[in-house]
Amino acid sequence: MSVLVxxxxxxxxxxFTGSEGTFHAEQMIEYGTNIVGGVTPGKGGQEHxxxxxxNTVEEAVQExxxxxxxxxxxxxxxxxxxxxxxxxxxxxxxxITEGIPVADMVKAYNxxxxxxxRLVGPNCPGVITPDEAKxxxxxxxxxxxxxxxxxxxxxxxxxEAADQVVRxxxxxxxxxxxxxxxxxxxxxxxxxxxxxxxxxxSCVVMIGEIGGQLEADxxxxxxxxxxxxxxxxxxxxxxAPAGRTMGHAGAIVGxxxxxxxxxxxxxRECGIHVVxxxxxxxxxxxxxxx
Amino acid sequence: MNLHEYQGKExxxxxxxxxxxxxxxxxxxxxxxxxxxxxxxxxxxxxxIKAQIHAGGRGKGGGVKLAKNLQxxxxxxxxxxxxxxITPQTSATGKKVHQVLVAEDVYYPGDSxxxxxxxxxxxxxxxxxxxxxxxxxxxxxxxxVAEETPHLIFTEEIDPSTGLLPFQARKVAFxxxxxxxxxxxxxxxxxALYKAYVESxxxxxxxxxxxxxxDDKVMAVDAKVSIDDNxxxxxxxxxxxxxxxxxxxxxxxxxxxxxNYVDLDxxxxxxxxxxxxxxxxxxxxxxxxxxPANFLDVGGxxxxxxxxxxxxxxLKDPAVKAILINIFGGIVRCDRxxxxxxxxxxxxxDAIKVPIIVRLQGTNAELAKEIIDNSGLAVxxxxxxxxxxxxxKEVLA
Numbered sequence: 001m002s003v004l005v006x007x008x009x010x011x012x013x014x015x016f017t018g019s020e021g022t023f024h025a026e027q028m029i030e031y032g033t034n035i036v037g038g039v040t041p042g043k044g045g046q047e048h049x050x051x052x053x054x055n056t057v058e059e060a061v062q063e064x065x066x067x068x069x070x071x072x073x074x075x076x077x078x079x080x081x082x083x084x085x086x087x088x089x090x091x092x093x094x095x096i097t098e099g100i101p102v103a104d105m106v107k108a109y110n111x112x113x114x115x116x117x118r119l120v121g122p123n124c125p126g127v128i129t130p131d132e133a134k135x136x137x138x139x140x141x142x143x144x145x146x147x148x149x150x151x152x153x154x155x156x157x158x159x160e161a162a163d164q165v166v167r168x169x170x171x172x173x174x175x176x177x178x179x180x181x182x183x184x185x186x187x188x189x190x191x192x193x194x195x196x197x198x199x200x201x202s203c204v205v206m207i208g209e210i211g212g213q214l215e216a217d218x219x220x221x222x223x224x225x226x227x228x229x230x231x232x233x234x235x236x237x238x239x240a241p242a243g244r245t246m247g248h249a250g251a252i253v254g255x256x257x258x259x260x261x262x263x264x265x266x267x268r269e270c271g272i273h274v275v276x277x278x279x280x281x282x283x284x285x286x287x288x289x290x
Numbered sequence: 291m292n293l294h295e296y297q298g299k300e301x302x303x304x305x306x307x308x309x310x311x312x313x314x315x316x317x318x319x320x321x322x323x324x325x326x327x328x329x330x331x332x333x334x335x336x337x338x339i340k341a342q343i344h345a346g347g348r349g350k351g352g353g354v355k356l357a358k359n360l361q362x363x364x365x366x367x368x369x370x371x372x373x374x375x376i377t378p379q380t381s382a383t384g385k386k387v388h389q390v391l392v393a394e395d396v397y398y399p400g401d402s403x404x405x406x407x408x409x410x411x412x413x414x415x416x417x418x419x420x421x422x423x424x425x426x427x428x429x430x431x432x433x434x435v436a437e438e439t440p441h442l443i444f445t446e447e448i449d450p451s452t453g454l455l456p457f458q459a460r461k462v463a464f465x466x467x468x469x470x471x472x473x474x475x476x477x478x479x480x481x482a483l484y485k486a487y488v489e490s491x492x493x494x495x496x497x498x499x500x501x502x503x504x505d506d507k508v509m510a511v512d513a514k515v516s517i518d519d520n521x522x523x524x525x526x527x528x529x530x531x532x533x534x535x536x537x538x539x540x541x542x543x544x545x546x547x548x549x550n551y552v553d554l555d556x557x558x559x560x561x562x563x564x565x566x567x568x569x570x571x572x573x574x575x576x577x578x579x580x581x582p583a584n585f586l587d588v589g590g591x592x593x594x595x596x597x598x599x600x601x602x603x604x605l606k607d608p609a610v611k612a613i614l615i616n617i618f619g620g621i622v623r624c625d626r627x628x629x630x631x632x633x634x635x636x637x638x639x640d641a642i643k644v645p646i647i648v649r650l651q652g653t654n655a656e657l658a659k660e661i662i663d664n665s666g667l668a669v670x671x672x673x674x675x676x677x678x679x680x681x682x683k684e685v686l687a
Contacts, residue, residue, distance in 0.1 A: 027621070075520060075523075076523065076524070099520045100520060101491055101518055101520045101521035101524075102413060102491075102493055102518050102520065102521070103488065103491050103518065103521065105418070106413070106418060106419060106420060106450050107450050109418035110418065110419065110449070110450045110451060111451075137620075137621065138620060139619075139620030139621060139652060139653060141653070142620070142652065152566070153566060154564055154565060154566020154567060155564045155566065155567075155620075156562075156563055156564030156566065156567040156618040156620070157564060157566035157567045157570055158566075159618050159620055159652065160567060160570070160618050160651070160675065163618075163651065163652070164675070180565060180566065182413055182415050183413070183415065183418045207566070209565075209566055209569055210569070212415050212416075213415070213416055217416075234570070236566050236567075236569035236570040236573060237569040237572075237573070238573045238576065239554075239556075239569075239572040239573050239575070239576045239581070239582050240569055240572070240585070241552075241554065244552055246552060246565060246568070246569055246585050247550050247564075247565025247566075247568060247569075247585065247587045248565045248566070249519075249520065250415070251565060251566075251569070255433070260573075276573075276577065277573075277574060277577050277676075277679070278570035278571075278573060278574055278675060279574060279674070279675035279676040279678075279679060280676075
């Protein structure tokens with residue numbers, strides 16, 4: 001088992017023929033991901049990287065049965081790409097694009113609420129189920145197969161955590177990069193819930209950062225769920241000053257309850273194994289899974 | 291991107307939001323001219339002189355004063371312009387004031403008492419919708435109101451598919467206890483304010499106070515406006531309002547070369563790929579006994595040119611006693627980054643006088659370590675995150 005993506009996912013790439021889309025599509029295909037085609041408006045009918053190009057997502061759904069998409073469309077047009085995918089019946093919409101205007105995401109987020117789909121991101125590294133599907137921009141070799149699920153707002157910090165877990169002789173079921181923007185489709189709580197409910201996952205690593213309430217919400221849900229699966233948590237940004245945006249548009253301390261300290265306190269109260277040092281994530285996982 | 295009060299008010303006024311009128315002045319003479327012009331246009335006899343800096347609490351620091359005649363306008367403007375204004379939101383050294391807003395007096399006596407309210411428009415991150423937050427307790431620190439009298443703060447969330455509806459604007463005006471002409475004014479004010487927020491791609495409007503005047507007008511007396519950086523590409527007229535004097539010169543320079551840099555107070559500089567890992571690295575520096583001197587995300591391409599640019603930016607801060615480079619190479623190969631570090635180091639010659647710790651992990655990490663170790667440079671290399679922390683401790687000791 002795994003969550004969100006697996007070897008049977010039929011994946012298309014939106015922004016397929018652009019430089020980012022091309023580069024990462026190649027990497028995904030090389031990994032063995034089931035890429036069934038791509039979408040670039042105006043280039044329908046062509047072939048790219050040996051896969052068909054479609055003008056619209058709807059065509060891709062009809063012609064090749066696409067159910068999952070990864071979006072590399074530039075920021076100004078990315079929200080539209082998300083809504084197009086949702087409208088065409090795509091079930092999992094993974095958005096890599098960084099820098100989408102918040103007002104566009106307010107619109108897109110609201111639009112997809114009544115559609116049968118799940119948005120992951122934007123501004124995220126994607127989702128990987130090792131040995132099955134890499135639907136993202138992460139280095140595939142870091143993620144060895146195993147039983148630890150990873151949820152993270154950050155790209156390289158996800159790779160760091162996965163690497164530490166693998167160095168302990170363990171592996172990953174699915175790693176979900178949820179993204180660092182103020183509005184994201186899949187929250188920490190939703191991603192943690194998916195992994196807690198996955199029978200193959202025996203432990204979850206939850207990596208957050210300053211700003212917003214997502215980690216606190218996830219921690220409270222975990223406590224209420226009564227789950228016995230251990231969660232190891234880390235929050236980046238203990239040393240970040242208040243009121244400054246730290247790289248990720250959503251990483252900004254707005255009040256007293258979204259600092260790293262406050263989040264870690266809530267997580268500990270809810271039974272999460274919180275590490276203060278980012279160098280100890282792997283060690284702590286090993287300790288709790290025995 | 292944060293704006294000055296006068297710029298925020300310009301934007302509000304362009305969408306039909308009533309604002310306290312004012313004119314910007316850069317010296318005492320301009321202030322007197324501005325005051326004369328305002329008297330002609332508005333009939334005001336008194337003027338408020340307001341320092342224009344990017345920080346709140348200006349009144350508490352002596353940056354907002356009432357002038358009752360032109361001599362006072364001249365002397366007050368003269369004393370505020372050029373001062374280092376220290377407020378609860380600035381650093382201990384304060385911020386230099388380059389300009390003041392000479393504004394009309396709007397607290398004149400009349401048929402009813404003037405009344406101050408609080409109003410802001412912002413994103414509710416948990417619902418993905420914009421909301422209007424407002425309170426009867428205007429002119430005060432809203433955090434304090436939230437703590438002491440939370441029942442006096444109201445919120446109205448807006449459905450993006452319909453926009454702010456008339457009944458919502460009425461609800462705001464009712465909750466603020468208004469009636470008659472002032473009630474109508476407030477509903478217009480709220481509607482115009484929300485329209486301005488959406489159409490300017492703002493990510494924060496904070497109007498404190500919103501004033502109901504003694505003759506029942508409703509207007510913004512102050513305006514804290516921030517525009518979404520990601521939307522500046524389609525809001526060029528606002529992008530031009532950026533005042534670089536309000537930002538750290540190093541941050542301005544870093545942005546010009548495409549580096550995401552935030553200046554901090556510590557002694558260990560860092561250069562990292564990815565925002566989350568960069569924050570985690572800062573935290574690790576602190577655990578190792580240092581204090582981070584900056585946040586710096588070099589992004590996806592850490593080649594020699596970029597590494598060199600990053601070095602130059604970090605070294606501009608004289609407090610830096612050591613530099614930690616932490617790169618997790620995924621798509622970027624670590625050996626390339628290592629070569630970039632070596633080349634940058636050689637190019638910069640004697641400019642680098644502090645110890646450097648390089649931690650490269652991921653694709654070709656071992657090869658990268660070899661390149662660093664064999665370079666003959668005074669660079670400490672590490673592969674594991676913990677090793678990097680230990681090295682930081684070592685060089686600071």
